[in-house]
Amino acid sequence: MKPPVDASTNSDPWQLGGATFTSRLLIGTALYPSPAIMTASIRASGAEIVTVSLRRQGVNPEAGESFWRIISDLDVAVLPNTAGCHTAQEAITLAHMARELFHTNWIKLEVIGDPYNLQPDPFETVKAARVLIQDGFEVFPYTTDDLVVARQLVDAGCRILMPWGSPIGSGKGLMNRYNLMAIRNAFPDMPIIIDAGIGKPSHAALAMELGFDGVLLNSAVALAHDPEAMAQACALAVKAGRLGYRAGPMQERELAAPSTPTLGTPFWHQDPDAGERS
């Protein structure tokens, strides 16, 4: 049952991975023109959770420390990802490295099956999820909009689902509403976050209007002409969509139905002979 709407306080907290959050917008830290723009955008988004990755330490090890210092100063929860992994074993290894480094048991599980559309490999994702959950991780599985895969992830122990809207970085929005709603309806009480493919605030608003619990985006903000403004727009979109969902939208109708009352309509519409008398 939806909680009662209280737009005045805008209080709509949700539980995710054992913690309570107010913002339903999660945001990535990649692709920004500069660290300063990244910081400003994350602040403008109001996001309380950001995604990060692990990459090879380069010639300049201070780069990693510098990035970590910036993220720490934002005072947000960190969700490390296993981006770049193609097998369950790679993802499991990366997840353990992330846990040691970031001191969190949260892991955004990404196991990519195709380099063209970066589609998650469903088999390796489920395999990795099962092992990581047994190892004590809170798994945020990045998956497609396949209901059967979603069910297998839940059966493996996942308490959160993150189906794509469309391929990573494509900006195509929600490609398959039918499939996404099938997942939503199959798991009505599970936090489901639309992750990947969000390109505009309207995509984020739609995801929330459809009843999903959150949106994770990165390119939509980082690649915008004005990332900070776009971050704010996406934040407002998520709030608007969520409020619209909780307010209970009208039913869609096939036929038009006048919104202006028909009783007392002037001129000849009610008296077909009125035109002859005048």
Add this chain to the structure above:
Amino acid sequence: MNQPTQHRTLSVRVNGHQHTLEAPVTLAQLIRQLKYDTRTGAVALNRTFVPADTYDRVWVHDGDDVEILSPMSGG
């Protein structure tokens, strides 16, 4: 892990780069020699995670593949 049989040198790949090191060498010694920073780095040896508190007990063998990863931006 077992101390390797005596080799004069080891060929080890670290973060994709080939290195020749004098044997025997532990992970901790390898990290120091190559000047990596484990304050902001986590390590995998042959694609298996190695906890930080074991670096000085894990021996590196000829042909090993080491990954030292740090926090980075991500989506």
